[in-house]
Amino acid sequence: MLDQQLLQALEQVVGEAGLVRDEQRLQSYLSDWRNAYRGKAALVVRPASTEQVAAVVRLCREAGVALVPQGGNTGLCGGSIPDDSGTQVVLSLTRMxxxxxxxxxxxxxxxxxxVLLQRLQEAAAEAGRLFPLSLGAEGSCTVGGNLATNAGGTAVLRYGNMRDLALGLEVVLPDGRIWNGxxxxxxxxxxxxxxxxFIGSEGTLGIITAAVLKLYPAIRSRTTAWVALPSSQAAVDLIGRMRALCGDRLTGFELMSRQSVEFVLRHVAGCGELFAEPHPWYVLIELSDTLPDSPLAEMLESGLGAAFEEGEALDAVVAGSEAQVAALWKLREGISEAQNHEGPSLKHDISVPVSRIPAFIAQADERLQQAFPGVRIVCYGHVGDGNLHYNISKPLGSEDAxxxxxAEAIMHLIYDVTAAFAGSISAEHGIGQAKREAASRYKDPLELELMRSLKQTLDPTGLMNPGKVL
Structure with a gap:
């Protein structure tokens, strides 16, 4: 329970509409969307302006109460969930x-x-422009959360992640001052x-309240294809070929294992086989241009033709309408949801140099099957930036417990292989509470020392999202 004097002061700042005290309403703020992380909170505060955020931060700092910033609460690492002490205040930015x-x-x-990511995309489109960040959760994730976790998505290959898309920030510092950047x-x-x-700091150094973001010319032509491959090496060869041919018109290049696609075919309505026989790997290729009559189809045909000749591609389907484009992307974007129907999903968001993706997959697959026979490996991701979602489902017929x-042994095995390939244990999902201990094991000690020094300098009382990242 919060001190009554603090509670009254917070209510004066944000009004009754800015407080969530009802037990039923509280629940959506206290667990993540997968229900993998659950905590308790003394209160949820929903300020409606930067000035209100600053006032809330000052009041909580004076009272020694920890704050947990939260956006759309769509993260995968528990970074926006309070601990189970019931003493922390969740600061939701959803009214801003x-x-x-x-x-x-x-x-x-x-x-x-x-602002919801989807609303941001719409506002850009209304101005005849493009905001290129695209995520499966874009209808519910917020700009603040995207920045706090340095979100990536499917168009990083061409446009970069949120760190590349942000020009300026407004941030409330842990002492309540407002930095207008x-x-x-x-x-x-x-x-x-x-x-x-502050980008990628997950609310541990301050609270992002607004941002100046880059816009791009609107896309006026697009070509999308689903291609069957014999190996993950073929994917690396093919992306090199398409990059050389298409330059920055290559907007998306998504890799999926057969196991990933099988889960989607089994559990996501409206998805069906595209080829007469299954193949080991698939890629979803998307070319786009600002010109309405860009020769994208010819470029794609040229690239795939050469790939077929070299044995890099086995079969292909090119979308002939917007509905078919949506159907191809549904096969890719349905993987995470589909895997949840197969029982517990151990998710690992790693990155390695693009050239080393095939060797990483081969070694990680072999070591996992030796140590944990029968586990099902759901490997998919963004080849262009080396980011793989290397997820594990239980063996068929086995129990959850x-x-x-x-889980921990599997995680360490995967991260050991990732480290051996000079990779990262978190490519786009952040650290949160899920990977905090792993980060201390796999990150360079000097890097951790510098990060702790920054944290101590900006947040000496340790009240900004404690227990996350560090």
Whole structure:
């Protein structure tokens, strides 16, 4: 329970509409969407402006109460869930939904942290522009959360992740001061680029309340294909071929194992086999251009023709309509949902150099099957940036409990192989609470020391999202 004086002070700042105290309403703030992480909170506070966020932070700091910033709560690592002490305050940014400015001449948009990613995409489209970040959760995730976790998605190959898409930030610091870094500049060489401290920090160094983000010309032509491959090496060869041929018109290149696709075919309505026989691997290729009459189909045909000749491709389907494009993407985007129907899913969001993807998969697969016979490996991801979602489902016919008991051993095996290939244990999902201990094991000690020094400097009382990242 919060001190009554603090509770009254918070209510004065945000009003009754800005407090969530009802037990039933509280529940959606206290667990993640997968129900993998659950905590308790003394209160949920929903400020409606940056000034209100700053006032809430000051009040909680003076009272020694920890804050857990939260956006759309769609994360996979428990970064926005409070602990089970019941003493922390969840600070939800979901009332901060203003699109403050669209500057078409500067190709920028300024939005508050609670704006849904889908709404941001729509606002860009209304201005005849594109905001390229695209995620499966775009209808419910928020800009603040995207920035706090440095979200990636399916178009990183061409546009980069949120770190690449952000020009300026507004941040409430742990002492309640407001840093106004909302500058829409592509060149600003006046010292340290402070925004990068907060992007990817998961609310442990401050609370992002608004951002200036890059816009791009609208896409006016698109070609999408689903291609069957004999191996993961063929995917690396094919992306090299398509990059050389298409340049930055290559917008998406998604890799999926046969096991991934089988789960989707089994559990996602409206998805069916595209070829007469199954194949070991598949890629979803998307080319796009700002020109309405761009020769994308010819480029795709040329690239795939050469791939067939070299044995890199076995079969292909090219979408002939928007409905077919959506159907191909549904096969890719349904994987995470489909795997949940197969029992517990041990998710590992790793990255390795693109050239080493095939060797990583071969070694990790072999070691897993030797140590944990029968586990089903659901491997898919973004080949262009080396990011694989290397997820594990239990063996057919086995019980959940013994499989869950092996989760840590499976994780360490996968991360050991990742480290051996000079990779990262978190490519786009963040650290949160799920990977905090693993980060201390696999991250360079000097890097951790520098991170702790930054945390101590900005948040000496340790009240900003404690127990996350570090």
């Amino acid at each position: 939904t203003q699109i403050r400015d669209v500057d078409a001449g500067n190709e920028t948009i300024t939005v508050e942290a609670g 909302l500058r829409g500049l592509r060149k600003d060489n006046t010292g340290y680029d402070l925004k990068h401290l 013994p499989f869950k008991a092996q």
